[in-house]
Amino acid sequence: MQIVFEATWEATLSDQQKQAFIHQYETKRCKQEEFTATPILLKHKRNGGLVATVFLQNNRDEVLSFQEATVCVVNEQxxxxxxxxxxxxxxxxxxxxxxxxxxxxxxxxxxxxxxxDEWKVIIK
Structure with missing residues (x-):
């Protein structure tokens, strides 16, 4: 399994930031389902919003394409x-x-x- 950065991320992240993502991915226990969203970081924004950063993992033998996704953040309960x-x-x-x-x-x-640390993301 390899890490692939979307073009904007590839262009804006430093090599050090990319290596940090790669290292973090190596330490995660990702599920072997066809598709998973493995949590990385959840942060509150000052305006009351929320940022959920995840690894979107494609365990299939074909490209996985998203055009629209309903995303839910679920807490430990x-x-x-x-x-x-x-x-x-x-x-x-x-x-x-x-x-x-x-x-x-x-x-x-x-x-x-x-x-x-027990939050998760569900993508519908």
């Missing part, structure tokens, strides 16, 4: 704390993972407590 539909153009090559951040508007965030 299984409660959906943010949900929003995103328009995006993203292709993940076979047997690879791509880091990606979903930025939720404040109107789509239903909590204010600090996140724990």
């Amino acid at each position: 299984g409660v959906t704390v943010a949900e929003e539909t995103f328009s995006l153009t993203l292709d993940i090559p076979p047997y690879s993972a791509t880091p990606w951040s979903f930025v939720f508007l404040p109107t789509h965030v239903d909590f204010i407590e600090e996140p724990t």
Whole structure:
């Protein structure tokens, strides 16, 4: 499994930042399902929004393409704390993972407590 950075990420991240993502991916226990969204970082924004950064992992033998995705952030109790539909153009090559951040508007965030390490992302 390899890390593939989307073109904008490839152009804007430093080599050190890319290596940090690669190292973090190597330490994650990613599931071997056809597709997974493995959490990396969850941050509150000052405006009340939320940023969920994940590894989108394609364990299939064909390209996985996204044009629209409904993304839910779920806390450790299984409660959906943010949900929003995103328009995006993203292709993940076979047997690879791509880091990606979903930025939720404040109107789509239903909590204010600090996140724990037990959160997850569900993509519909």
